[in-house]
Amino acid sequence: MLAEIIAVGSEMLTPHRQDTNSLYLTAGLNDLGVTVAFKTIVGDNRDHLVSAILIALSRADIVLLSGGLGPTADDLTRECCAQALKLPLQRSEALLQALLQRFSARNMPMPPNNARQADVIAGATILPNPNGSAPGQWLDLAFNGHRKLVALLPGPPRELKPIFDTECKPRLAAALPQNHLARRMLRMALIPESQVDARTAPIYQQFPDVETTILAGHAEIQLHFLCVKPTIAEAEARVEAVADAVAREMGDDIFSLNGESLEEVVLLMLGVRHRTLAIAESCTGGWLGERLTAVPNSSRVFLGGAIAYSDRSKTALADVPCYLIDEHGAVSDAVARALAEGIRRRTGSSLALSITGSAGPTAPRGPDASKPVGLVYIALTDGEDTQVKELHLTGDRDRIRLWATQHALELLRRYLQ
Amino acid sequence: MLAEIIAVGSEMLTPHRQDTNSLYLTAGLNDLGVTVAFKTIVGDNRDHLVSAILIALSRADIVLLSGGLGPTADDLTRECCAQALKLPLQRSEALLQALLQRFSARNMPMPPNNARQADVIAGATILPNPNGSAPGQWLDLAFNGHRKLVALLPGPPRELKPIFDTECKPRLAAALPQNHLARRMLRMALIPESQVDARTAPIYQQFPDVETTILAGHAEIQLHFLCVKPTIAEAEARVEAVADAVAREMGDDIFSLNGESLEEVVLLMLGVRHRTLAIAESCTGGWLGERLTAVPNSSRVFLGGAIAYSDRSKTALADVPCYLIDEHGAVSDAVARALAEGIRRRTGSSLALSITGSAGPTAPRGPDASKPVGLVYIALTDGEDTQVKELHLTGDRDRIRLWATQHALELLRRYLQ
Numbered sequence: 001m002l003a004e005i006i007a008v009g010s011e012m013l014t015p016h017r018q019d020t021n022s023l024y025l026t027a028g029l030n031d032l033g034v035t036v037a038f039k040t041i042v043g044d045n046r047d048h049l050v051s052a053i054l055i056a057l058s059r060a061d062i063v064l065l066s067g068g069l070g071p072t073a074d075d076l077t078r079e080c081c082a083q084a085l086k087l088p089l090q091r092s093e094a095l096l097q098a099l100l101q102r103f104s105a106r107n108m109p110m111p112p113n114n115a116r117q118a119d120v121i122a123g124a125t126i127l128p129n130p131n132g133s134a135p136g137q138w139l140d141l142a143f144n145g146h147r148k149l150v151a152l153l154p155g156p157p158r159e160l161k162p163i164f165d166t167e168c169k170p171r172l173a174a175a176l177p178q179n180h181l182a183r184r185m186l187r188m189a190l191i192p193e194s195q196v197d198a199r200t201a202p203i204y205q206q207f208p209d210v211e212t213t214i215l216a217g218h219a220e221i222q223l224h225f226l227c228v229k230p231t232i233a234e235a236e237a238r239v240e241a242v243a244d245a246v247a248r249e250m251g252d253d254i255f256s257l258n259g260e261s262l263e264e265v266v267l268l269m270l271g272v273r274h275r276t277l278a279i280a281e282s283c284t285g286g287w288l289g290e291r292l293t294a295v296p297n298s299s300r301v302f303l304g305g306a307i308a309y310s311d312r313s314k315t316a317l318a319d320v321p322c323y324l325i326d327e328h329g330a331v332s333d334a335v336a337r338a339l340a341e342g343i344r345r346r347t348g349s350s351l352a353l354s355i356t357g358s359a360g361p362t363a364p365r366g367p368d369a370s371k372p373v374g375l376v377y378i379a380l381t382d383g384e385d386t387q388v389k390e391l392h393l394t395g396d397r398d399r400i401r402l403w404a405t406q407h408a409l410e411l412l413r414r415y416l417q
Numbered sequence: 418m419l420a421e422i423i424a425v426g427s428e429m430l431t432p433h434r435q436d437t438n439s440l441y442l443t444a445g446l447n448d449l450g451v452t453v454a455f456k457t458i459v460g461d462n463r464d465h466l467v468s469a470i471l472i473a474l475s476r477a478d479i480v481l482l483s484g485g486l487g488p489t490a491d492d493l494t495r496e497c498c499a500q501a502l503k504l505p506l507q508r509s510e511a512l513l514q515a516l517l518q519r520f521s522a523r524n525m526p527m528p529p530n531n532a533r534q535a536d537v538i539a540g541a542t543i544l545p546n547p548n549g550s551a552p553g554q555w556l557d558l559a560f561n562g563h564r565k566l567v568a569l570l571p572g573p574p575r576e577l578k579p580i581f582d583t584e585c586k587p588r589l590a591a592a593l594p595q596n597h598l599a600r601r602m603l604r605m606a607l608i609p610e611s612q613v614d615a616r617t618a619p620i621y622q623q624f625p626d627v628e629t630t631i632l633a634g635h636a637e638i639q640l641h642f643l644c645v646k647p648t649i650a651e652a653e654a655r656v657e658a659v660a661d662a663v664a665r666e667m668g669d670d671i672f673s674l675n676g677e678s679l680e681e682v683v684l685l686m687l688g689v690r691h692r693t694l695a696i697a698e699s700c701t702g703g704w705l706g707e708r709l710t711a712v713p714n715s716s717r718v719f720l721g722g723a724i725a726y727s728d729r730s731k732t733a734l735a736d737v738p739c740y741l742i743d744e745h746g747a748v749s750d751a752v753a754r755a756l757a758e759g760i761r762r763r764t765g766s767s768l769a770l771s772i773t774g775s776a777g778p779t780a781p782r783g784p785d786a787s788k789p790v791g792l793v794y795i796a797l798t799d800g801e802d803t804q805v806k807e808l809h810l811t812g813d814r815d816r817i818r819l820w821a822t823q824h825a826l827e828l829l830r831r832y833l834q
Contacts, residue, residue: 285710286703293702304730
């Protein structure tokens with residue numbers, strides 16, 4: 001069974017916006033053993049959309065459309081699907097009443113345009129949308145003698161995702177041959193993709209029935225394994241076998257055996273070891289804290305810390321002695337050490353991490369003026385010992401800052417391991 | 418003139434990888450006054466690719482293909498283009514020699530497969546690729562009686578971009594009517610898209626020759642204006658006219674008249690007014706600091722602050738009295754106020770912002786247990802007055818945290834204005 005995903009919306013034909021729904025839909029289709037053969041992105045244009053739908057119906061068994069279900073004149077997916085399928089649109093009285101209630105609950109009159117959201121293609125099943133006013137629609141029909149499954153889904157991801165999961169996936173599963181899929185993801189930080197590939201290719205190539213994908217980005221490497229078999233036990237066994245063999249080869253370089261992020265792993269290890277963490281960030285300005293606190297319940301082990309951006313704040317918030325900054329500059333081994341030790345004392349945490357460096361694009365002023373952009377020091381202290389690492393990072397400001405946070409987390413992970 | 422972009426590569430039909438080249442190509446085409454009508458993503462499959470090329474030739478005047486020019490058996494763009502156009506492939510002796518030299522310069526034998534990169538569609542112009550081994554190809558031909566411009570470009574962005582800029586854009590410009598393009602972007606925070614549209618549509622609809630796009634996301638609304646005219650003066654005049662009229666209507670709600678980010682605007686205003694800023698963040702955990710320090714030279718006005726995540730760190734780093742937290746809970750008007758005032762005193766900044774709230778997914782423990790997820794307090798102090806705002810944010814942890822930082826920046830912007 002082949003699928004095509006059509007993303008509808010002129011904004012996705014500009015340089016500013018991309019279709020991202022199709023990544024989510026693709027993952028869901030793959031879970032069911034369905035391959036996506038085409039993705040089409042088309043604007044809010046009647047002729048273009050009708051022709052794109054007809055093409056998709058001619059070359060795919062499953063057609064998922066996202067977007068174009070809103071109330072405005074630009075929202076053409078309902079009409080164009082009906083036209084391509086040569087089916088009438090029928091206004092649903094129940095949907096219309098629900099729309100009217102939605103507006104009256106907010107004490108607003110409903111603009112007449114909105115009634116279009118109650119239009120349903122003849123024969124379609126209405127897919128309720130708990131997060132928005134435009135419901136989805138589901139069609140299971142014969143087109144030129146072939147069975148086609150067609151879903152119309154709203155464009156906003158928080159509306160599309162639950163409808164796809166709860167309404168479309170069960171319907172697709174019921175219509176498809178029983179296939180089971182297993183996945184596994186291994187993650188590594190700070191290691192070149194070429195090295196991962198050189199070390200792991202001889203292993204994963206022995207598993208031709210497992211699809212292996214190596215992805216590099218955001219200062220990490222991900223190894224994705226995917227296998228489809230008639231039973232889940234078979235699929236899982238194959239994925240486990242290749243993942244275990246690769247994990248043995250890569251050893252400690254792997255921070256996550258089941259897809260957790262580096263910050264999740266570090267927070268988990270801190271919890272298990274009954275340690276707490278504080279941080280002091282200079283050039284990363286809060287990014288390390290943002291990453292740690294993006295994880296729910298991080299407050300169990302993460303106490304907080306200082307954004308010690310200016311020299312004065314290094315002293316005021318983390319007790320870095322002024323003379324250290326004057327003597328060595330803020331971008332120095334000595335200041336990284338003092339930041340970590342100072343914030344640990346201030347917050348009473350068991351461990352503390354610090355980052356200080358030059359993220360560019362221009363060199364800092366003052367005593368650090370001679371130091372190259374990309375020079376970063378990170379430090380980790382447990383109150384007895386303090387480790388400091390000197391990094392020479394490349395790339396733009398954003399990349400240097402991201403890699404600095406990644407190095408800090410990885411330093412902590414290896415300490416806790 | 419309509420364009421279609423075809424991205425070739427099975428990896429872009431997985432959940433992990435997206436076509437991003439098309440954003441760059443779209444910007445370049447728009448610069449020339451060309452609209453992209455369709456984007457197609459197709460895998461490394463001969464039948465699928467030939468049919469996608471034939472469809473593109475039937476509905477677009479300009480067809481740009483990216484990817485599938487490498488040496489492996491999976492790289493099918495050359496063959497499939499030739500097949501769709503019913504033209505033969507011819508091996509270029511000059512290209513073959515260049516490939517052989519490339520390998521011998523590295524003391525490597527050339528795998529026989531690589532000779533395929535010397536295959537050229539009959540009649541195509543070879544587009545040199547300074548950053549890789551696969552050259553691009555350019556075709557200007559009649560297809561079913563219509564003139565078509567077709568480019569085959571390599572997939573890696575650092576190869577595609579220079580070839581497109583130096584080889585394709587001049588050829589496209591020569592083939593197109595002389596057009597000039599002007600753009601302008603207005604940005605607004607924390608305002609519903611529907612309200613922006615309701616207030617601005619009556620204005621921008623009076624400029625049918627200006628393409629207006631409203632984009633909502635990341636807690637802001639962007640209004641993009643784009644106009645193509647025979648002269649740059651005409652295009653700029655129209656874009657200025659609509660942008661000025663919309664700016665008058667939206668007034669203070671607009672934070673940026675020329676595309677700057679909210680953090681850039683706030684940092685600029687602080688500099689102009691000779692003020693410095695410190696922050697104290699609880700639930701956002703450093704995100705506000707990360708946003709501010711992502712801007713180069715933010716250190717001129719941004720001093721730093723506290724990631725006051727735990728109750729204890731609120732006291733240790735921003736001098737929030739313990740009894741305030743015990744009495745009111747950390748998620749309270751009183752603690753937001755004390756955080757801002759405390760960090761201002763600590764750092765000696767002229768202004769200070771604070772954020773404290775419940776970002777979910779579960780309610781906090783202790784005295785805040787009865788408070789709903791999404792309840793956030795932000796405070797701004799200048800040492801004399803302290804403003805506190807109570808926010809009721811919706812969505813997941815990530816959204817609540819982003820919106821909290823946006824509200825804080827917007828509170829500061831309006832104060833500085």
